Amino acid sequence: MKLSRKLAVIEKAASGNLLPFPSSPTAVTSGIVSPWSDGELNKFVWSDIYGIEAAKVTRKEALSVPAVAASRHRIVQLADRPLRALNGADDVTTKHPWLYRTDTAVTPWMRLAATLDDWIFYGESLWVLERGSQQEGMRYAPILDALHVPFDRWEVSAAGEILIDKAPVPAESVLYFPGPFEGLLNVAPETIRAAKALERAWSSRVRNPTPTVILEEKEQGTVSKKEATKYVTAVSRALRDPDGAVFFVPHVINLRLESGAGIDVLEGARNAVRIDIANYLNLNASALDGAKPQSSLTYETQQTESQELQDRLAFWTAPLEHRLSMDDVVPRGTRVRFDFATTTPAQTGTPTED
Numbered sequence: 001m002k003l004s005r006k007l008a009v010i011e012k013a014a015s016g017n018l019l020p021f022p023s024s025p026t027a028v029t030s031g032i033v034s035p036w037s038d039g040e041l042n043k044f045v046w047s048d049i050y051g052i053e054a055a056k057v058t059r060k061e062a063l064s065v066p067a068v069a070a071s072r073h074r075i076v077q078l079a080d081r082p083l084r085a086l087n088g089a090d091d092v093t094t095k096h097p098w099l100y101r102t103d104t105a106v107t108p109w110m111r112l113a114a115t116l117d118d119w120i121f122y123g124e125s126l127w128v129l130e131r132g133s134q135q136e137g138m139r140y141a142p143i144l145d146a147l148h149v150p151f152d153r154w155e156v157s158a159a160g161e162i163l164i165d166k167a168p169v170p171a172e173s174v175l176y177f178p179g180p181f182e183g184l185l186n187v188a189p190e191t192i193r194a195a196k197a198l199e200r201a202w203s204s205r206v207r208n209p210t211p212t213v214i215l216e217e218k219e220q221g222t223v224s225k226k227e228a229t230k231y232v233t234a235v236s237r238a239l240r241d242p243d244g245a246v247f248f249v250p251h252v253i254n255l256r257l258e259s260g261a262g263i264d265v266l267e268g269a270r271n272a273v274r275i276d277i278a279n280y281l282n283l284n285a286s287a288l289d290g291a292k293p294q295s296s297l298t299y300e301t302q303q304t305e306s307q308e309l310q311d312r313l314a315f316w317t318a319p320l321e322h323r324l325s326m327d328d329v330v331p332r333g334t335r336v337r338f339d340f341a342t343t344t345p346a347q348t349g350t351p352t353e354d
Contacts, residue, residue: 057189059121065195067270067277068184072120074283074309075316079113081338085330096143096330103130103145114148115177116316120281123183126154127175128164139327140172149174175329180319181280188280195273201266213239214256215249222252282315310340 062068083099085092093099100108111127118125126149131141154164161168162176181187215231217223223231231253238247249255278285317338323329324336 057185057192059185061196062121062184062192065192065199065273065277067195067274068192070274071277071281071283072117075120075281075313076113076116078116078313078317078338079109081340083108083112083324083336084339085334085336087334092334096334098143098145099336102147104147106147111146111148112320114150115320118151119177119179119183119316119319121183121185122151123179123181123186125151125177125179126162126164127177128169129173129175131172142331143329146175172328175323177320177323180282180315184277184280188277191273191276191280195277198266198269198273212257216254216256218252218254282312284309284312 063072083093085096085099102108102111115125115127127146128149129143129147130145132144134141149164154162155166157163157168162171162174163169164174184192213235215228215235231250235247235255275285321335321337325334330336
């Protein structure tokens, strides 16, 4: 099958499902057979005997954590920046129109955003290519078009072959993008699970904004363990009851309320998660602070934070630039770089007055 047809088949087969972000929860799979991989039997034993959560974290679950969503959205904004092909001091982008346009329904922005999204969660990404005629001095024929392949539709075989929909494809027909790190779902599953549990606790606390209740003996040894359990259960049940704002406390028990302790602990934990996720993705935590009003920042502070963010984002832009500058993508001597001076590529030339 010709690559142009393969490109069309992939797009048509997926129809609405060819959105660059998985439409269904997809557990992370490396696609590479590794001696360090946990077997299914191992997962079964650990989860059944010790109660450890063995199910892999999905992208959808991770995105339900606000800190993950904020980090992902900030990184994916890099897709706003056009890609330029440069040869020395010359801009030769127009010789490589696939950098700023496609022949499919997926825009260059979506293609690049999907690649970054894959890197954030899975640590690798793949494009399928349509190439033209072979030219002298080039490793492969020039690229005419490129399309992102959803992560759940491709894998790497034990022999190192890339498979799309379980079928091997020629090396020149795809472009593999190894990410700058292994991806959140591979390196931070426990952090994400903890963040999910924290969000559930936070939601529960907001729905039931009652103070923390502490039951104390007035005199040591006057309440047995069985009686204490009964009192705790009764108070807990009363707090969950819509009409349970008032309840009876025996004379031997002292009831104490901690009005802000629970909320303070949850707020501190949520802030810690935000910092952890930012560290995983090489972002400064202040970049994820949606509550900070821009009007309160001085011009110098905004400039400093903007430069720091751009420096940190090089963690994501540099691997893309270097991969797209290799000889199987553009001719030798040509390099591809993000343009941070403008946000919209010049697709139709310089605008002129009618």
